[in-house]
Amino acid sequence: MDMNNVNIEEIVRQVLSGMTGNASAAPAAKPAGQIPKTARVAMLTALEHYDIKEFPIPPLGDDDLLVKVEGCGICGTDAHEFKRDPFSLIPVALGHEGTGEIVAMGKNVKVDSAGKPVKVGDKIVTCMIFKDDPDITMFDLNKKNVGGADVYGLLPDDDIHLNGWFSDYIFIRGGAFGSTFFNVSDLDLDSRILIEPCAVLIHAVERAKTTGILKFNSRVVVQGCGPIGLICIAILRTMGIENICAVDGNAQRLAFAKKMGADVSVNFADYQGIEALAGGVKDAFGGYLADFGFQCTGNPKAHANIYKFIRNGGGLCELGFFINGGDATINPHFDLCSKEINLVGSWVYTLRDYVTTFDFLKRAKGIGLPMSELISDRYPLEEINEAHQKNLAMTGLKIAIINK
Ligand SMILES: NC(=O)c1ccc[n+]([C@@H]2O[C@H](COP(=O)([O-])OP(=O)(O)OC[C@H]3O[C@@H](n4cnc5c(N)ncnc54)[C@H](O)[C@@H]3O)[C@@H](O)[C@H]2O)c1
Ligand SMILES: [Zn+2]
Numbered sequence: 001m002d003m004n005n006v007n008i009e010e011i012v013r014q015v016l017s018g019m020t021g022n023a024s025a026a027p028a029a030k031p032a033g034q035i036p037k038t039a040r041v042a043m044l045t046a047l048e049h050y051d052i053k054e055f056p057i058p059p060l061g062d063d064d065l066l067v068k069v070e071g072c073g074i075c076g077t078d079a080h081e082f083k084r085d086p087f088s089l090i091p092v093a094l095g096h097e098g099t100g101e102i103v104a105m106g107k108n109v110k111v112d113s114a115g116k117p118v119k120v121g122d123k124i125v126t127c128m129i130f131k132d133d134p135d136i137t138m139f140d141l142n143k144k145n146v147g148g149a150d151v152y153g154l155l156p157d158d159d160i161h162l163n164g165w166f167s168d169y170i171f172i173r174g175g176a177f178g179s180t181f182f183n184v185s186d187l188d189l190d191s192r193i194l195i196e197p198c199a200v201l202i203h204a205v206e207r208a209k210t211t212g213i214l215k216f217n218s219r220v221v222v223q224g225c226g227p228i229g230l231i232c233i234a235i236l237r238t239m240g241i242e243n244i245c246a247v248d249g250n251a252q253r254l255a256f257a258k259k260m261g262a263d264v265s266v267n268f269a270d271y272q273g274i275e276a277l278a279g280g281v282k283d284a285f286g287g288y289l290a291d292f293g294f295q296c297t298g299n300p301k302a303h304a305n306i307y308k309f310i311r312n313g314g315g316l317c318e319l320g321f322f323i324n325g326g327d328a329t330i331n332p333h334f335d336l337c338s339k340e341i342n343l344v345g346s347w348v349y350t351l352r353d354y355v356t357t358f359d360f361l362k363r364a365k366g367i368g369l370p371m372s373e374l375i376s377d378r379y380p381l382e383e384i385n386e387a388h389q390k391n392l393a394m395t396g397l398k399i400a401i402i403n404k
Contacts, residue, residue: 035066035103039162039169042384042401045091048082050384055161062106063174065181067124071402072098072165073193073375074391076226076298077154080323082388089156095401096153098165099125099184099192106174113180114355123185125195126152126170127354131178152179166384166401182354190372191361193400194231199357201231204294204319204346205239206353211342213315214292219243221281221290221309222262224297224320225253227374227398230260232294234371237261238363245284247309256397259370278308295320300328307335314339319346378402 039057042050060066072095080086081094102122112118113127128149152172153164162171172179184192208214220236222229225248233244237260246257246265254265264284271277282289289311295303295318303318307330310316335341349357364371376396379387384401391399 036168039167040381041093041161041164041168042095042166042381043091043157043161044082044085044089044094047085047090048385048388050166050388052382052384053161057162057169058160058171060104060106060171061174062108064106065102065109065124065172065174066104067100067170067172068103069098069100069165069167069170069403070123070189071100071193071378071400072096072153073197074387074399074401075197076228077322079388079391081154083392086323087154089154091157092154093157093161093164093167094153095165095167096126096151097193097196097400098153098170099123099189099195100165100170103169109174112183113351114182116183118183122183123187123192124172124181125184125192125354126165126172127180127182127199127351128348129155129178130180131176150178166381168381168403180351182358184358187358187361189402190375191365194361194371194374194398195354195357197227197398198231198235198360199349199353200228200319200346201235202353202356202360203349204232204317205235206356207319207344207346208292208294208315208317211292211315211344213313213342214241216240217243218291219245219285219288221245221247221293221306222257223247223293223295223302223306223309224299225250225257226296226394228319229294229296230257230374230397232296233257233260233262234364234369235360237369238360238367243285245281245290247281253397256373259373261369274305274308277305281309290314292316298323298325300326303328304330304335307339307341310339310341312339313342315342315344317344317346322347374398375400380404 038054040052040054043053045051075097078094102120130149155163160171162169222232225246236244244262246254246262248254249269266280266284268277271280290309292315293306293310295306297320375398377390377399379401381401387399
C-alpha cells in the first residue's frame with residue numbers, strides 16, 4: 001500500500017475518537033506470553049549518571065499498550081540531557097528513538113495512528129504525544145509543525161515510570177494522553193531504530209522542496225556528517241539527486257558520506273579561511289557553487305559559512321540547531337539580499353513524515369545504501385553510562401542500546 005496516499009488525518013481522528021480510556025481504568029489486557037511484574041528502566045538520576053531502577057508494570061487500561069523494548073538509539077538531545085539537563089527533567093527515563101514488540105494491549109486498541117491493524121507480537125515505534133493542542137497538530141499537519149508536542153523518552157517522571165525507551169518495557173498510554181504509534185513490523189530492527197532521526201531529515205527535505213529549487217540535477221552541499229547529515233545524503237540519493245558534496249572536518253565521517261551517496265567531499269581542515277573553503281566546494285562541483293545547501297551541524301560558524309557555498313538564487317535549509325547553539329554572524333547584504341537566497345528552517349517532523357520515512361527506509365535498502373552501518377556501536381541496557389560516554393566522545397556514529 002502506498003501509505004503516502006492514505007488520508008492520515010481522517011484515520012487518526014477515528015483512532016483518537018476510539019481511544020477514551022486511561023491508564024488507571026480496569027485492566028482489560030490481552031496478555032501474551034510471560035509478562036513480568038516489574039521492569040528495568042534506565043533513569044538519568046544525576047548529570048552523566050544513569051541508575052538502572054526496577055518498577056512495577058502498571059495495570060493496563062482498555063486503550064493502553066505494553067511494549068517489550070528491543071532497542072533504542074541515543075540522540076544528540078539525549079547527550080545534551082545527559083551532560084547539562086537543559087530541560088530540567090532529572091530524574092527522567094530517556095530514550096525516544098526506540099522500538100519494540102507489543103506484549104499486551106487494551107481491548108479498544110485495534111489500529112495504529114495510520115489506521116493499520118495491530119496485534120500482540122507486532123513491532124511498533126511511537127511518534128509525538130499531542131496532548132496540548134491536538135486539533136492543530138494532528139489534523140493540520142501541513143500547516144503547522146509539532147513545536148510543543150511531547151515524546152516518550154522526554155516526559156517528566158510520574159507514577160507510571162515506564163516512560164522512556166531505555167528500558168525493558170515501555171507503557172504507551174491511550175485516551176486523552178495523546179500518544180501516537182505506528183506498526184512497523186515490516187521493517188528490520190536497525191531500520192526501526194533509525195526511524196526517528198530519519199523522520200527529521202524527511203521533514204527537512206520536504207521543507208527544502210517548498211523553495212522549488214531542489215531538482216534531480218541540483219548540486220547539493222551537505223554540511224556536517226554526523227548521523228543527521230549522513231541520513232540527509234541518503235535521502236537525497238534515494239530521490240535521485242547525485243551531485244552531492246559532503247563537508248566536515250572528520251575524514252572518517254567524510255568517507256562514510258561517500259558510502260551513503262555523496263560523490264565528492266571537502267574536509268574543512270584542508271583550507272585556511274572561508275574564501276578558500278568556498279573555493280574548495282566550488283572546485284568539488286567542477287567550478288560551480290551549490291544550488292542548495294543543508295546545514296547539519298550545531299555550530300554557528302558553520303551556519304555563517306554555508307551561505308558562501310551557495311550560488312545566487314540558490315536555497316538553504318538550516319536544521320542543525322535543535323538546541324540553542326548561540327548566535328551566528330552573517331552579512332545580510334552579501335549572504336542573503338544580493339544573493340537572493342531562499343532560506344527555510346526545519347524542526348522535527350509531523351506524523352505524515354513518519355509514514356514517508358518507512359517508505360524511505362525500504363527504498364534506501366533497495367538501492368543498497370548501508371543504513372545499518374550508521375549504527376556503529378551497540379550496548380546492553382546495563383552499560384548505558386558507557387554508551388553515553390562513547391556518544392559524547394564522537395568516535396562512533398549512531399550509538400544504540402540493544403536489549404537481549
Ligand atoms: N532540526 C531538528 O529537528 C533536529 C533534530 C535532531 C538533531 N538536530 C541537530 O542536528 C545537528 C546534527 O546532529 P548530529 O547527530 O549529526 O550531530 P553530530 O555532532 O554527530 O554531527 C555534527 C557534525 O558536524 C561537523 N561539524 C562541526 N562543525 C563543522 C563545521 N564548521 N563545518 C563542517 N562540519 C562541521 C562535526 O565534525 C560533526 O561530524 C545537531 O546540532 C542536532 O542538535 C536537529
Ligand atoms: Zn532524536
